[in-house]
Amino acid sequence: MTSQLAGGPLVQLTGVNKWFGELHVLQDIDLSIDRGEVVVVIGPSGSGKSTLCRTINRLETIQQGEIRIDGEKLPEEGKALARLRSDVGMVFQSFNLFAHKTILENVTLAPTKVRRQSKAQAEQRARELLDRVGVGHQADKYPAQLSGGQQQRVAIARALAMDPKVILFDEPTSALDPEMINEVLDVMTTLAREGMTMVVVTHEMGFARRAANRVVFMDGGRIVEAAEPETFFSNPRSERARDFLSKILNH
Numbered sequence: 693m694t695s696q697l698a699g700g701p702l703v704q705l706t707g708v709n710k711w712f713g714e715l716h717v718l719q720d721i722d723l724s725i726d727r728g729e730v731v732v733v734i735g736p737s738g739s740g741k742s743t744l745c746r747t748i749n750r751l752e753t754i755q756q757g758e759i760r761i762d763g764e765k766l767p768e769e770g771k772a773l774a775r776l777r778s779d780v781g782m783v784f785q786s787f788n789l790f791a792h793k794t795i796l797e798n799v800t801l802a803p804t805k806v807r808r809q810s811k812a813q814a815e816q817r818a819r820e821l822l823d824r825v826g827v828g829h830q831a832d833k834y835p836a837q838l839s840g841g842q843q844q845r846v847a848i849a850r851a852l853a854m855d856p857k858v859i860l861f862d863e864p865t866s867a868l869d870p871e872m873i874n875e876v877l878d879v880m881t882t883l884a885r886e887g888m889t890m891v892v893v894t895h896e897m898g899f900a901r902r903a904a905n906r907v908v909f910m911d912g913g914r915i916v917e918a919a920e921p922e923t924f925f926s927n928p929r930s931e932r933a934r935d936f937l938s939k940i941l942n943h
């Protein structure tokens with residue numbers, strides 16, 4: 693494994709190509725993400741946004757190109773599983789909490805099993821994180837006793853408990869009732885302002901405008917354009933991005 697100098701990009705994708713059978717789902721992706729940067733990925737359904745996220749988290753393998761996290765090249769497939777949760781956090785649309793475990797247990801599970809933290813140490817940290825996302829009072833409950841918005845905030849605390857270098861959010865508010873969306877976006881905005889490196893696939897353009905350093909627009913497996921939100925939203929360069937924005941903003 694090679695290490696680059698600290699201070700280089702935290703996440704670097706170079707010439708990444710991926711196929712699902714005949715479908716060329718990621719095409720020549722080059723993307724560098726700096727420490728503390730918040731990148732919002734948008735684009736039409738099927739454009740490859742989730743797949744991009746999943747490759748960064750090693751949930752999907754690629755056929756061409758290279759992905760480095762903090763200078764380290766992704767290990768081969770077998771080893772990737774062992775490192776899956778160590779430096780990249782992931783928050784999915786569907787929370788993925790263990791129903792039969794308490795909220796506290798959900799957040800302590802990975803630190804005790806993967807990081808081998810003591811139970812006491814992991815619980816103390818989990819309680820701090822649950823307080824931070826506003827659900828500290830729910831620690832002894834079970835997921836089904838919480839609203840969707842609360843469960844997603846627990847999922848964010850669970851990701852933070854592993855002290856990830858970057859957190860990937862794959863449509864984190866798409867499964868939520870509308871009134872719960874903002875409570876999750878507010879937690880994410882706070883994390884962004886605190887300097888967490890984040891990649892966020894979302895249709896929430898308000899979040900992109902206020903929290904993103906860069907908006908990446910994908911279409912047909914390619915990054916078609918990438919710009920600061922102010923530039924992107926006021927003057928998208930490509931016709932596809934203009935069409936997409938007019939559809940989503942008039943929705």
Ligand SMILES: Nc1ncnc2c1ncn2[C@@H]1O[C@H](COP(=O)(O)OP(=O)(O)OP(=O)(O)O)[C@@H](O)[C@H]1O
Pocket residue numbers: 712715717735736737738739740741742743744
């Ligand atoms: N495991 C898989 N096997 C085969 N095809 C897949 C697989 N996962 C995704 N695809 C296909 O790859 C393409 C890109 O999917 P992906 O989920 O990355 O798009 P997306 O931009 O995130 O879409 P959405 O906004 O609808 O979630 C789609 O055509 C999808 O059907």
